[in-house]
Amino acid sequence: DSADKGEYRHFMLKEIYEQPKVIKATMEGRITDSRVLEQALGTEAANLLEDVNHVQIIACGTSYHAGMVARYWIEELAGVACSVEVASEFRYRKHVIQRDTLFLCISQSGETADTLAALRQAKQAGFRAALAICNVPGSSLVRESDLVIMTQAGPEIGVASTKAFTTQLTALLIFTLALARHNGLDEQREADIVKAIHQLPGQVDQVLALDGDIAEMSKAFMDKNHSLFLGRGSQFPVALEGALKLKEISYIHAEAYPAGELKHGPLALVDSEMPVVTVAPNNDLVEKLKSNLEEVRARGGELFVFADQSADVRPEEHIHVMQLPSVHEITAPIVYTVPLQLLSYHVAVLKGTDVDQPRNLAKSVTVE
């Protein structure tokens, strides 16, 4: 029963733990061992994706962060230009829709007022097709779109979105591979990434096994008023999402920055009272990230690093390292999201806030 917390203390924790299962459900029937099944995205998919020249992503909140990750994938794998904007900004400015634009709305509920308004407005301006990534069948967004990829997260009760986000990412990556195939992605690369998608449920399970250690780590945040989250590349939106989770449910001020921007402002804030959380998968940016960590440490900052076990980020005084399984660079944002969800959850529990229904927030913002 989806409205039942079962053995869990909060819906949010239950939903975090459901992720291996719902990520699996979201990939099911859409990929083989080595390929994306484009026809599973809709009978019109092949035709609509053929001449796409630009992808305009629109969303709000956590769904917007999913869109930001997708931009890295779409430009890297499909070589198609991609813009991402929050719906409330897009709808109130004059915008230029390029020729052969695919208009992609991401929404858990499919009822967010700003997202729907942006879609309706863009229809007036004209675009090639509207694609929705959505979790609620029969929602307004689903009804008003040409192509729909449903996330199979099941009902999400916690106001702070968790499983909706990771299933959105799964669906977005599958979509990206379909688009990329129309734009020359080679079969071997597609097969490698599809293999990595199949590994996700197991890898998320491995991260969930760190729950006790993350709960221990969360104690360091309990009496803090501010925090900084850093990431580079496609992990920057993961840092944004981590910061959003922490502020939503623990009421600790959390800001996310691309690690390369550290020197352009946030470093001035770093001291022992401001924990710095960093996501460090093992990609070609990890060496740069390590020097960012040194900069923080040299200013007396306390660092909490979630790092690939092969990335050689070593614990030292004031550097706490949580080692994560080695994962494919492309799927890493999905895996690295999970420890940050658990961190926020445990900080909120320690602070005794209303985890599932944080003050002033609503699950679905259907009015402006």
Ligand code: G6P
């Ligand atoms: C609210 C919810 C968030 C959600 C956002 C967008 O702010 O609290 O969890 O990410 O709306 O909602 P949507 O249903 O469009 O994804």
